[in-house]
Amino acid sequence: MSDLLQVTNLAVxxxxxxxxxxxxxxxxxxxLRVILGANGAGKTTIIKTLFGLLRPxxxxxxxxxxxxLLGLKPHQIHRxxxxxxxxxxxxxxxxxxxxxxxxxxxxxxDKALVNKRIGAMFERFPRLRERQEQIAGSLSGGEQQMVAxxxxxxxxxxxLLMDEPSLGLAPLVVRDVFNLVREINKMGIAILMVEQxxxxxxxxxxxxxLLETGHIVESGPADEIGGKQRVQAVFLGGxx
Amino acid sequence: xxxxxxxxxxxxxxxxxxxxxxxxxxxxxxxLRVINFAHPDIFMVGMFAGLAAxxxxxxxxxLVTLLAGAAGAGLVGFALERMVIAPxxxxxxLMTLIGTLGVAIVLQNGMALIVGPDPVAYPSLxxxxxxxxxPVALTLRQVANFAICLLLLGxxxxxxxxxxxxxxxxxxxxxxxxxxxxxxxxxxxxQITILLASMMAGLAAVSxxxxxxxxxxxxxxxxxxxxxxxxxxxxNRYFEGVMVVALAIGIIEALVTGYLSSSLRxxxxxFVLIGVLYFRPNGLFGSYNx
Numbered sequence: 284m285s286d287l288l289q290v291t292n293l294a295v296x297x298x299x300x301x302x303x304x305x306x307x308x309x310x311x312x313x314x315l316r317v318i319l320g321a322n323g324a325g326k327t328t329i330i331k332t333l334f335g336l337l338r339p340x341x342x343x344x345x346x347x348x349x350x351x352l353l354g355l356k357p358h359q360i361h362r363x364x365x366x367x368x369x370x371x372x373x374x375x376x377x378x379x380x381x382x383x384x385x386x387x388x389x390x391x392x393d394k395a396l397v398n399k400r401i402g403a404m405f406e407r408f409p410r411l412r413e414r415q416e417q418i419a420g421s422l423s424g425g426e427q428q429m430v431a432x433x434x435x436x437x438x439x440x441x442x443l444l445m446d447e448p449s450l451g452l453a454p455l456v457v458r459d460v461f462n463l464v465r466e467i468n469k470m471g472i473a474i475l476m477v478e479q480x481x482x483x484x485x486x487x488x489x490x491x492x493l494l495e496t497g498h499i500v501e502s503g504p505a506d507e508i509g510g511k512q513r514v515q516a517v518f519l520g521g522x523x
Numbered sequence: 524x525x526x527x528x529x530x531x532x533x534x535x536x537x538x539x540x541x542x543x544x545x546x547x548x549x550x551x552x553x554x555l556r557v558i559n560f561a562h563p564d565i566f567m568v569g570m571f572a573g574l575a576a577x578x579x580x581x582x583x584x585x586l587v588t589l590l591a592g593a594a595g596a597g598l599v600g601f602a603l604e605r606m607v608i609a610p611x612x613x614x615x616x617l618m619t620l621i622g623t624l625g626v627a628i629v630l631q632n633g634m635a636l637i638v639g640p641d642p643v644a645y646p647s648l649x650x651x652x653x654x655x656x657x658p659v660a661l662t663l664r665q666v667a668n669f670a671i672c673l674l675l676l677g678x679x680x681x682x683x684x685x686x687x688x689x690x691x692x693x694x695x696x697x698x699x700x701x702x703x704x705x706x707x708x709x710x711x712x713x714q715i716t717i718l719l720a721s722m723m724a725g726l727a728a729v730s731x732x733x734x735x736x737x738x739x740x741x742x743x744x745x746x747x748x749x750x751x752x753x754x755x756x757x758x759n760r761y762f763e764g765v766m767v768v769a770l771a772i773g774i775i776e777a778l779v780t781g782y783l784s785s786s787l788r789x790x791x792x793x794f795v796l797i798g799v800l801y802f803r804p805n806g807l808f809g810s811y812n813x
Contacts, residue, residue, distance in 0.1 A: 334704045357703035367704045375697050377760060378690065386694050389687060390706025438705065 285348050287312045287442055287473050288333070293342035295328050302328040304497040306342070310475050310490075312441070315468040317484040317505065318477040319518060320494035326477035327370055329494075330444050334367060335360050346442075362390050366440035370447045372431040376420030380411055383419050383430055387437030397437060404433040425456035432463060436472075443467065445476040449483065461487050481518030485509045493517075525658045530781035531774055532659045536734075538773020539672035542766045543727040544750035545757075546679055547720035553696035553759045553811060554716045557608055557619040562724065563747025564630035565603070569596030569725025570645075570732045570742060571634060577646050585648045585733075589671070592729035593722040599630070600721025604714055627743075634740035642739040645732035668730040675723050676766050682719075683762055692716055696759070697811055745789075752792045756799045758806020768807065 286309040295303040303325040310316045320326045331337045333344060335357040344352040346363055361367075366387075375383050384404060388397030405412035408429045414422060419430055428448060435443055448464065449457040457480065465487045468474050477494075478484035484505075485491060491508045493501035501511055508514055544566055551559040572595020573588040580587060607622040652663040661669075683689040691712055694702040703709050731746075732738045749772065757768035772792050779791045799807060 331700075336700050336704065356708075357700070358706045358708045361704055361706040367701070369701060369704075373698055373701050375694050375701070377697055378693060382690050385687070386690055386702070386705055386707075389691055394687075434705070 286310065286345075287314075287347060288475065289343075289345045289348075290329075290333070291343040291345075293329065293332065293344065294340045295325075295332050295337055296340050301340075302497055303332070303339075306494070306497070306499055308492055308499065308502070310442070310473055312473055313468070313471055314490065315464070315474045315476070315488050316490040316492070317488035318475070318492045318494050319479070319481050319484065319514065320477065321479065321517065323496075324494040325497040326494060327446055330367070330369075330446050330475075330477060333360075333444060334365070358390070361438065364439075364441035366435035366438045366443050368431050368435050368443065368445040368448055371450060372424075372427045374419040374427055374430055374434070376418065378419060379416050380419050380422070380430055381415040383434050384411075384415075384437050387434035390438060400437045400439060404437060408433060424452050425459070428452060428456070428460055432460075432467070436467065440472060443472050443474045445474060447478055448476065449478065449480045457483065479518070481509070481514060526781050527778070528657070528659050530777040532656070532661055533665070533781075534774030534777030535770060536661070536665045536669045536773070537776065538770035539669050539676070540727050540731055541746065541749045541753055541773055542769030543672045543675050543723050544746050545753035545765050545769045546676065546762055547724045548747075548750050549754045549757075549759050549762055549765045550692075550716050550720045552754065554692055555604070555608055555713050556616065556699075557623060558616075559603075559608075559717075559720075560620065560624040560747075561599075561603055561626040561630060562623075562720065563743030563750070564627045564634075565596045565600050565721045565743075566724040566728045566746060567634065567738075567740065567743040568599045568630060569593065569721075570728035570738045571638065571740075572596065572725065573729035573732065574643075574645060574738055577648065581646075585667075588646075588648060588733075589726050589729050592725040594725070596725025596728065597718050597722040600717045600724075601714065603721075604717040608717070609710065609713070631740055631743070638738075638740060640740065642737040642742075645736050645738045647736060648733045664734045668734045671730045672727055675726060679719075679723070680763055680766075688712065688715065749792055752796045754806075756796055756806060758803075758808045758810040760806075760809040760811055764806070764808030 289309045291307050293303055293306045306329060318326055328337060332339050335355055346352055352360055384401045388400060391397050410426060411429055411433060448460050452460060461483045464474060488505040491505045492499050493514055501508060501513055547562050551557055551562060569592040573592035576591030577588045603626055607626055608619055611619045611622055649663050649667055653660050654663055654666050683693050691702060691707040694707060695709055695712055699709055753769040753772055754765055757764040772795060775791050775795060776788050780788045
């Protein structure tokens with residue numbers, strides 16, 4: 284099967300400080316891959332670069348083999364079928380829950396279809412239906428994460444980029460979020476997730492990359508990489 | 524009591540004009556992230572565009588003058604965005620600030636070269652009539668000015684709350700990166716926003732020219748300053764907050780004129796500004812973090 288997304292030798296700097304250096308990764312349709320890394324490893328930088336929000340110094344990003352994402356603006360990249368669940372949710376806090384979801388479908392011209400998808404989200408997350416006219420900023424962290432995920436799904440993406448979906452959530456909610464990630468993936472949506480919660484992420488992912496200070500130092504099937512010494516040391520509380 | 528109600532009405536009329544100009548500032552500041560110093564002079568260009576149209580076709584009346592004002596101001600605003608603001612996007616904010624200030628100076632002095640530095644007469648366009656509302660007497664032109672401005676404010680509120688592009692506009696104001704990543708063409712919304720702000724200012728300018736019967740190349744300064752204060756006092760988080768503050772400042776000015784002295788009028792807005800920023804530095808209704 285050919286790659287849905289292929290990143291080759293990506294290098295991104297902030298000024299003269301390299302954040303990501305020589306990163307290569309790929310994801311096939313329907314896969315769930317995770318990039319593990321500590322704070323400052325460059326995870327968010329990779330996602331922002333994929334979306335055209337940062338300009339890389341070097342490297343290539345291709346979608347479906349031939350589309351070069353580096354020549355495109357963020358709104359054009361979204362229209363290829365790529366959606367984003369940003370780090371820390373980043374909802375439009377002054378807008379209502381319903382308006383956040385409508386904006387998720389901004390690029391879809393068929394507004395009846397968007398309304399149908401929002402209806403489906405309300406079926407899946409009844410809590411959001413109750414709170415649809417509330418300002419998004421007034422919701423709890425877990426509810427906000429539901430809005431962030433629902434907002435991305437309203438665009439009916441083929442590839443979902445998830446940036447630390449478990450960040451800052453209560454342990455019980457974290458489990459819900461990872462179950463949801465698995466459920467979304469089962470719907471056929473490919474997911475590229477960056478996470479610090481290695482234990483949970485490795486349970487749902489089928490492939491993992493380990494990112495350290497801007498370099499990929501390990502990569503392999505998720506059920507094997509959990510056994511690697513480096514991953515044990517950094518994330519799973521084992522001894523190096 | 525009668526003086527109070529009369530000044531309240533006068534204040535609402537002038538406040539509604541401040542509100543329209545202030546919304547233009549607030550739109551540019553929150554969406555394009557630029558302090559558009561040329562905005563008051565776009566207002567001024569709208570005033571003269573209306574004047575030119577009504578001098579050319581005197582028979583066509585108020586509607587055509589208003590449309591010409593909107594078109595003139597809109598054209599200048601659009602050109603400003605394309606030629607100055609867009610090329611400087613992503614640079615230091617000081618650059619766009621100086622750029623728009625430069626355009627403001629060119630517009631003011633360019634217009635002064637054409638029409639002269641002194642105020643010129645503005646056609647009244649509406650019959651000289653008083654309308655009595657209880658103990659309050661307003662001229663037909665005051666009522667028309669208030670109605671036009673209130674209609675514009677209502678339309679802006681409707682636009683940003685109930686339309687897809689309007690929601691995208693607020694989305695950019697709060698989180699431009701996320702908006703772009705959800706398919707919003709930020710550059711296009713910026714163009715639409717500045718066009719909208721400028722056309723509104725042009726409409727209000729014609730209405731103000733008619734209200735006071737005069738136009739001047741330097742008329743923008745006063746309205747620009749007041750409108751800018753309104754935005755700072757309200758904070759830029761809610762456009763409706765800016766509208767409410769502008770109406771309130773209009774009323775405060777009218778009351779100061781009525782009960783204290785007209786020479787204190789222009790100081791009143793500054794006292795409000797200092798007082799509010801001392802206690803709420805982000806404005807009464809809050810501001811976005813930028």
